Amino acid sequence: MGRVGVLLLNLGGPDKLEDVGPFLYNLFSDPEIIRLPFRWLQRPLAWFIASRRVKTSQENYKQIGGGSPLRRITEAQGEALKEQLSDLGQEANIYVGMRYWHPYTEEAIALLTQDDIDKLVILPLYPQFSISTSGSSFRLLEKLWQEDPKLQRLEYTVIPSWYKQPNYLRAMADLIAQEIDQCPNPDEVHIFFSAHGVPKSYVEEAGDPYQQEIEECTYLIMQTLNRPNAHTLAYQSRVGPVEWLQPYTEDALKELGAQGVKDIVVVPISFVSEHIETLQEIDIEYREIAEEAGIHNFRRAPAPNTHPVFIRALADLVVEALEQPNFKLSQAAQMKKRVKMYPPESWEWGMTTSAEVWNGRIAMLGFIALIIELVTGHGLLHMIGLLQ
Numbered sequence: 075m076g077r078v079g080v081l082l083l084n085l086g087g088p089d090k091l092e093d094v095g096p097f098l099y100n101l102f103s104d105p106e107i108i109r110l111p112f113r114w115l116q117r118p119l120a121w122f123i124a125s126r127r128v129k130t131s132q133e134n135y136k137q138i139g140g141g142s143p144l145r146r147i148t149e150a151q152g153e154a155l156k157e158q159l160s161d162l163g164q165e166a167n168i169y170v171g172m173r174y175w176h177p178y179t180e181e182a183i184a185l186l187t188q189d190d191i192d193k194l195v196i197l198p199l200y201p202q203f204s205i206s207t208s209g210s211s212f213r214l215l216e217k218l219w220q221e222d223p224k225l226q227r228l229e230y231t232v233i234p235s236w237y238k239q240p241n242y243l244r245a246m247a248d249l250i251a252q253e254i255d256q257c258p259n260p261d262e263v264h265i266f267f268s269a270h271g272v273p274k275s276y277v278e279e280a281g282d283p284y285q286q287e288i289e290e291c292t293y294l295i296m297q298t299l300n301r302p303n304a305h306t307l308a309y310q311s312r313v314g315p316v317e318w319l320q321p322y323t324e325d326a327l328k329e330l331g332a333q334g335v336k337d338i339v340v341v342p343i344s345f346v347s348e349h350i351e352t353l354q355e356i357d358i359e360y361r362e363i364a365e366e367a368g369i370h371n372f373r374r375a376p377a378p379n380t381h382p383v384f385i386r387a388l389a390d391l392v393v394e395a396l397e398q399p400n401f402k403l404s405q406a407a408q409m410k411k412r413v414k415m416y417p418p419e420s421w422e423w424g425m426t427t428s429a430e431v432w433n434g435r436i437a438m439l440g441f442i443a444l445i446i447e448l449v450t451g452h453g454l455l456h457m458i459g460l461l462q
């Protein structure tokens with residue numbers, strides 16, 4: 075085997091408070107994050123949503139020290155992975171490519187094309203696949219590949235998702251056991267898996283395998299843990315007005331409190347690094363909700379970060395990927411369940427899906443017109459005197 079490269083993909087996070095606005099704009103500009111019927115609406119809406127969210131988001135980043143630790147932790151994971159691979163006899167260059175902030179995926183690709191890599195392993199740092207995470211990064215990579223003949227000559231393979239990897243499951247079970255064993259009655263502790271949510275339509279309409287992979291991963295971690303504890307799976311971090319996967323973490327915590335549960339260990343199951351959604355959302359916001367609901371012993375299992383068994387899992391994934399037939403980006407970006415992304419473009423009479431979609435589109439246009447009118451002070455409502 076010639077020179078091997080490993081491209082670690084992650085979402086990225088603002089390094090400092092001034093980065094929060096542009097980071098949010100990048101995130102909401104992604105059609106895999108906000109799925110709109112019209113592409114031209116994407117950027118104005120991204121600007122609008124990012125501007126509305128920036129203050130709250132900055133307040134949250136302030137509470138965790140003024141920026142995201144994601145870059146630092148991902149780079150540390152990369153260094154540990156390089157060392158572990160070397161111990162296994164596989165020398166490799168590691169590159170970090172973030173989707174919405176530095177080091178951007180494009181920057182990582184520029185570096186690795188300079189380095190004359192013979193084979194590249196593309197490894198998303200998301201154990202479970204979702205259209206909104208690994209899927210979005212794969213689509214971006216597909217586009218970069220189409221544009222660059224040098225990349226087209228590079229041999230590569232993709233690891234689409236890896237939530238069943240035995241050492242990953244072992245690392246998660248270790249981290250949970252360490253927390254449980256610090257409680258006075260370890261067997262009585264309720265294990266609360268908090269997965270990142272996605273809109274329900276991703277799963278039900280677009281065929282995102284995310285929910286199924288999360289459910290299977292929860293089951294496999296519980297099997298690996300092999301303890302008698304009760305457990306719950308819920309979904310956190312909902313953004314916007316549409317329905318996301320349920321139960322929501324906040325509701326499930328209140329429900330457990332009402333049932334008399336006093337000790338819980340929260341397990342962040344979609345993430346492999348500490349970041350705003352573990353350090354702020356779980357440790358501060360959900361802790362407060364749990365304590366108000368009567369759950370007084372609230373603990374959280376740390377994210378795997380650079381846990382040696384977890385790093386070994388990443389190394390095993392790379393070694394196995396090098397031995398197996400190559401998996402292409404076009405295969406990885408494809409949904410497992412082949413479904414149409416949007417209902418028909420043409421009108422159908424009656425209470426059909428098509429009618430619902432067109433109603434939604436018309437409502438969206440009205441909403442955008444209203445925003446533009448509120449921002450510019452000109453428009454139909456001003457003309458007819460409803461707005462001054």
Ligand SMILES: C=CC1=C(C)c2cc3[nH]c(cc4nc(cc5[nH]c(cc1n2)c(C)c5CCC(=O)O)C(CCC(=O)O)=C4C)c(C)c3C=C
Binds near residue numbers: 107142144
């Ligand atoms: C609006 C829709 C969003 C979807 C869908 C979504 C899915 C999703 N995200 C992660 C992991 C991360 N998200 C992070 C930040 C982040 N995500 C959203 C929105 C959606 N995520 C926002 C608005 C933000 C910014 C933070 C905020 O304002 O709340 C991060 C980085 C966090 C950091 O430390 O900077 C990660 C990582 C997963 C795993 C996922 C679906 C499976």
Ligand SMILES: [Fe+2]
């Ligand atoms: Fe997110």
Ligand SMILES: [Fe+2]
Binds near residue numbers: 311
């Ligand atoms: Fe989020």
